[in-house]
Amino acid sequence: MPSLRRGPGVRQCLLLSVFLLAVWETGSGQLHYSIPEEAKHGTFVGRIAQDLGLELAELVPRLFRVVSKDRGNLLEVNLQNGILFVNSRIDREALCGRSAECSIHLEVIVDRPLQVFHVEVEVRDINDNPPVFPMTVKTIQFPESRLLDSRFPLEGASDADIGVNALLSYKLSHDEFFFLDIQTNDELSHSLFLVLGKSLDREERAEMNLLLLATDGGKPELTGTIQILIKVLDVNDNEPTFPQSVYKIQLLENTENGTLVVKLNASDADEGSNSEIVYSLSSDVSSTTRTKFKIDPTSGEIRTKGELDYEERKSYDILVTASDKGIPPMSGHCKISIKLVDINDNAPKVSITSLSLPVQEDAPLGTVIALITVSDRDSGINGQVTCTITIQVPFKLVSTFKNYYSMVLDSALDRETTSDYKVVVTARDGGSPSLWASASVSVEVADVNDNAPAFAQPEYTVFVKENNPPGAHIFTVSAVDADAQENALVSYSLVERRVGERALSSYVSVHAESGKVYALQPLDHEELELLQFQVSARDAGVPALGSDVTLQVFVLDENDNAPTLLGPPARSSVSELVSWSVGSGFVVTKVHAVDADSGYNAWLSYELQPAAGSSRSPFRVGLYTGEISTTRALDDADAPSQRLLVLVKDHGEPALTTTATVLVSLVETSQAPKASSRALVDAARLEGSLVDVNVYLIIAICAVSSLLVLTLVLYTALRCSAEPMEGSCAPGKPMLLCSSEIGSWSYSKQRKPRVCSGEGPPKTDLMAFSPSLSHGPDSAEEGQQLSGSEYLGKVGFKIDQFSACRTIYLKCSYFHCLASSSLNFGEKKKHFRKTW
Structure with a gap:
């Protein structure tokens, strides 16, 4: 029958646990559920995935998990349907003791991206604990001389439940001598007294058995009983009395060992040994309380014994008995109610969990790096904790719920600037003086490919x-x-x-x-x-x-090409007829040669090799022109047939040479007209060809010079626009480098290039350089391989200017040779167009 009466109540609790779920607290961002304690395994708590806005299909890929700090696996989530259910027995009394509030705090963590949700599951109390008395049988001795309305304190029952389930009511079994007096201290605390309602007569009745019943306020009601055995004594008729029945004391939790709590002073109206009082702790005082306090049996002083800790226990109730030395002894009782006062003796604790390391340097702002939990065992302002982070780091703390924080990315990362951050999280409470604790984490920045070589x-x-x-x-x-x-x-x-x-x-x-x-x-x-x-x-x-x-x-260029003869001297030999009557300076013929090399390697000179056995020759050759002419008037001592060997040599290192043979026959004047006639014809042709070639040459030089001047103007304009901070285009470093002597180099500040051409003294090469041109990493190494151009590699030069200037020099030299050759006009024109 009792089980039938409890059945509807259990079913009602289960129904309430089903309907009172998934309630969001307004403005807190916390998911709140409520379940009764002692719920069976598998009891439905709430559709946690749906309430958090998560899809069932993403629970497993996103590593959905529930973490409960110090709560074990009381609750679990079915990843198939997203339902939070009871996994093991939940005993509210074991979980929270007599605390008015009891909740299981869960952290729901999902990855990709990392998100944290806080869930609070309230555990509701059910009436599963009956009232319990400290003992099953209590023996009380009453002298027969005890006055009516004498009171004897009784230790009430305790109930592990809370609220109405712990609200106790007492009932004493009917007896004509005693009745129960209940004094209410507060809603849940009562003082019980056994009151004598009728005078005792030991000779009439020496012992009495009473039954005290305690009933709680739960539904269904639970009860507890204690048997009270009363023995009637016939002696001392005055008991010791205290000035007050309850002493209320406050102590700091850091009170030193041996500190005086209270000094009791009971009195007894008897005389002699019947008035001598001995103090002791009541047998109802727990062993835990006895380890914290002691009483002097003679003086009645109660002092601390051992260390007190507010976080361990907040209050103590001590029952003290004062007994006289009469026969039989009589005793009086009082209650010492001690409440501890919290001090700031516990530093905060910091824990860093769920690190997402390393962090990609291109991670977006707001990325969660770590989860941080802080706690403090103290109460009130001593337990209020604030959390800070190292300054000058690209991270910040975001409070998620109460003492939970997320460390998130606050500014952009650059691994090339900083690859690792040492972050210190400091928690400080509000006590005076405040206590603090810190924890550090090393945040490594992972590289992404954001820099090109x-x-x-x-x-x-x-x-x-x-x-x-x-x-x-x-x-x-x-x-x-x-x-x-x-x-x-x-x-x-x-x-x-x-x-x-x-x-x-x-x-x-x-x-x-x-x-x-x-x-x-x-x-x-x-x-x-x-x-x-x-x-x-x-x-x-x-x-x-x-x-x-x-x-x-x-x-x-290297000197790897020997001079090449042009015109008739290109044959093995050429014959020329010269009249005996010619005077000094007569031009017999001209040797024309070219060299495929460049610069000095293509600069040719002509020498007349002395004939074997000849003391002196009436002929000479121009050093740079190649013209063979007479040095004096001819006489009979000169051989009528002379073989002239002309050596053509370039200026390379080593120099390369070639030779041309000219056979000169001396004839009488009467035979000269033919030769003279042919010479005039050749001279006329040569003059015509020179005129045509010179016209082409002038046009070419003018065109190239114009192009060079335009290039220099554009280059100067670009330099000025690229360097605006250096002012307008004022004269700067020398820009031209020319040779004034063979093999020697000097700077020239002339802006107008000089074209060196013509016959006579050594020609001047025109070269334009840019001193701002930088060298490559191995320019010094490659420079060791250079000879005549070593200085060019050190100074550097502008490529387009150098090419243009060198081309002008080479082509001017070539055109000079071409114009002075004995080729006919058609051949000269063909060579000119091909070369240009």
Whole structure:
């Protein structure tokens, strides 16, 4: 029958637990559920996934998990349907004791992205604990002389439940001598007294058995009983009495051992030994209380014993008995109610969990880095904790719920600037003085491929002598990537293009790892003066980043081409008829030669080799013109047939030569007209051809000079616009470098270029340089391979100006030779157009 009466109540609790779920607290951001204690395994708590706005399909991929600090696995979530259910027995009394509020705090954590939700499950009390008395049988001795209305205190029952379930009522079994007096201290605390209502007579009745029933306010009601055995004594008729029945004391929890709590002073109306009082703690005082307090039996002083801790226990109730030494002894009772006062003796605690490390340097703002929990065992303001973070770090703390924080990204990260952060989280309570604690975490920044390989400069100029050995190392490119690991692993490759009719890769190659550039074949200055190409540097990141650098390889000339004869002297020999009557300075003929090299390697000089056995020759040759003319008038001592050997030599190192043979026959004047007639015809043709060639030459020089002047003007304008802070285009460093003597170099501040042409003294090469041109990383190394152009590699020069100036010099020299040759007009015109 009792089980039938409890059945509807249990079912009613289960129904309430089903309907009072999934309630959001307004403005708190916390999910709140409520369940009764002692709920069975599998009891429905709430649809937690639905209430948190999560899809069932994403619970497993996002690593949905529930964490309960110090609560074990009382609650669990079914990942298939997102329902929170009871996993094991929940005993509210074991969980929270007699605390009015009892909740299980859950942290719901999901990843990708990291999110944290706080869930509070309230555990409601049910009436599952009956009232319990300290003992089952209590024996009380009453002298027969005890006056009516004498009172004897009784220890009430205790109930582990709270609220109405712990609201006790008492009932004493019917007896004609005693009745129960209940005094209410507060809602849940009562003082019980057994009151004598009728005079005792030991001879009539020596013992009495009473039953005290305690009933709680739960539904259904639970009860507890204690048997009271009363023995009637016949002696001492006055008991000790205290000035007050209850003493209320407040103590600081850090009170030192041996501190006086209260001094009791009971009195007894008897005399002699019947008035001598002995103090003792009541047998109802628990063993825990006895370890904290002691009483002096003679003086009645109660002192502390051991350390008191507010966080362990907040109050103590001590029952004290004062007994006289009469026979039989009589006793009086009082209650000492001690309440402890909290002090700030507990520092906060900080714990860092659920770290999302390392952090990508391109992580968006607001990314959760770590979860932080702080706690303080103290109460009131002593337990109020504030949390701060290290300054000057790109992170901040965001309060999520009560003492829960999230450390989130507050500003952009750059691993190349800072790759690791030491973050210290400090928690400080509100006590005076305040206590604090800290915890540190190292946040590593993971690299992303956000930096392309970079060269030291956008282009390099390299000088390489022609006729280099195949596979020769001519330069090394180097790019630096600020990223890390594979994102900084740089490889090099050629940017393929066509050089004339051939691919660039047939001329040069670059080592993918070292960046060394190799010439795959011997380079020929006469075929290719400038090889310009790009080398690409790519990192190994995904996606890969890269940059290009331009290499301008100038092929420097070597003296590898001997002079070549033009015109009739190109044959093995040529015959000329000269009249005996010619005077000094008569031009017999002219030797014409050209050299395929450049610069000084193509600068030719002519020498007349002395004939064997001849003391002196009436002929000479112009050192730079190649004209063969008489040095004096001819006489009979001169041989009628003379063989002249002209040596043509360039100015290279070593010099290369070729020879031309001119056979001169001396004839009488009567035979000279034919020769003179032919000479006049040749002279007329030569004069006509020179006029035509000179016209072309003047036009070409004017065009090239105009182009050069325009180039210099544009270059100067670009330099001025690129350097606005240096003022207007004032005279700066020398921009031209010319040779005034063979083999020696000097600066020239002239802005107008000089074109050196014509016959006579050594010609002056016109070259334009830019002192701002930088050198490549291996320019010093490659410079060791240079000879006559070593100074050019140190100073550097502007490529387009150098090419234009050198072309003017070479073509002017060539046109001079062409105009002075004995070719007919058609041949000269053909050579001129082909060369230009």
